Amino acid sequence: MASESEFSVVAEGLRKRYGDKTALDGLDLAVPRGAVYGLLGPNGAGKTTCVRILSTLLRADSGHASVGGHDVRREPRKVRRRIGMTGQNPAVDEILTARENLRMFGRLFHLDHAMARRRAEELLSEFSLVEAADKQVKTYSGGMRRRLDLAASMILAPEVLFLDEPTTGLDPRGRSEVWDAVRGLTALGTTVLLTTHYLDEADKLSDRIVLIDNGRKITEDTPAGLKRAVGGDRIEVVVSVPADVPAAVKAVARVTRGVGPETDEEGLRVHAPVSDGVAALTEVARTLQENGVVCEDIGLRRPTLDEVFLRLTGKDKETEKGTDA
Template sequence: MSPSRHAVLAEGLQKRYGEKRALDGFDLAVERGSVHGLLGPNGAGKTTAVRILATLLRPDGGRAEVAGHDVSRDPRAVRRRIGLTGQAAAVDEINTARQNLVMFGRLFHLDKKRAVRRSEELLEQFGLTEAADKGVKEFSGGMRRRLDLATSMILAPQVLFLDEPTTGLDPRGRNEVWEAVRSLVADGTTVLLTTQYMDEADKLADRIAVIERGRTIADDTPAALKQQIGGDQIEVVVTEPADLGTAAGAVARVAGAEPVTDEENRRVSAPVTDRVSALTEVVRTLQEERVAVEDIGLRRPTLDEVFLRLTGHRAEEPEEPEGPDGPEGQGRPEGPEETEKQGAAA
């Protein structure tokens, strides 16, 4: 594919921390105007990759371009074109939403009139107009996160890096952030999203890259990734554990592979090709055998199953803390020009 199609392009990125390779030939191609998810187990190199692309770390090898500019040779040009929102909101809780936006506008070198005008545009875009003059300390988690996203958009960056933007939010807050992200992409912003929530990646991302041990091991659409581990699955949950064998036999006769039996949850599942006839046959057999069933149905593979198959880890595994200079730590910017919000403030 032509590099001109890409808002973000990484080729063979390398980064070491002592003897540990945080990135070991990392590749990524993000098309303009899309949401590209970046998934991986804790310590796989996601945060390191984002920090290199945002010019907060220098790679030890390989190359990367963001918005058409090399992150190592022309970091200033990259910073003028990106926004970065980390896991913790960076807004001032004492000030109002409007005051926060005007303040960030002034930090990004807008004159007062332009800063005020831009703050009004962003308040409307992110659905915060009615709460514009409330102190941020009164905001819900979702509102605070939307304000944080708005501050990253002061100069309408071409590329926005979102590092686990909905961590700690309730379902309503997560939905509010998702709607805000969709609005940004509709206006032409490219988003690179790291997340531990598989449903978030599934709902937002046009493509998903999976990183493991510092390398990209898969990169495709959510639907194509799911297809890699098979299509439809028939799943039966029996009432009595003693009936698991009968259920497994019924499923095996219609399945395209050996059924998987989960004794703890009294569940039998297997991939099938002819969805309707498979379900009908299994239901008929279980009725004839007088097997009591708690649940039976067809379902598609989930991204969580894809993630587990590709990496051997579940996405929700707890993160082991790293030091500030560790592979997934926040580290420190490599010079006074870097900013956690937007490079144009440099």
């Protein structure tokens, strides 16, 4: 069993069925303290069921789980005191101001008036909302609303924060604002369990990622480790004229250790996997320059988490339909 002194969230052998459908089939997790842990998988993989069990909203049929050192089945109240949750839709009141919202949430969490006011001011500062604190939330941008929603979930400074699709529908600026807020939370020691369909978001935020499908863990690693597992770096050369394609093939072949380069005649592109990307890129660029080959582009292409997702699940995250289980 994973040491609960090292991990904020521990789950072992979680199983859950809905009728004849298996949502979780022996899922194991161990989330280090102070880390952002990405939980990824196709629709129906079991992500939502897992989060609901860990947050005490649902009981597993079997298995063990603890959050903040407390058993989710035997000590649900103690678990709830140590967690925060932010869903896909902001829970704040649009008619109230940010300051009024945070004070209200403080009172709902049984803080006295003085402590609720004090905590509201702390959170307004931490989430860069001081200047807009007395404006109605309905005037806020999407990113500001999500930051306020995160602030509200931090009223009791939870040890573990569950984030479900935190940037759905936000523009790039709004997403960046939320990402900065999440990084700020982990810097203060909060552990974040993140579910998202934006794989670039998981890539940027997560210290480790677990990929689940059919209720089971397929693999777990850092974002970089997952990318390496599906093929590593590829060098790509795009030449200016068709006559230079053979020379580009020869230059790339010198650094691929016996793996024949692939060519795209129409796009004048030559590419191949390499083990030492930077050294290979330097060698190919030097060879092409010595042979007078003019390149439109040359560089290293690293696998994306999208490619990891497709390779390991065989499913297209964009075209899936239905509700996650």
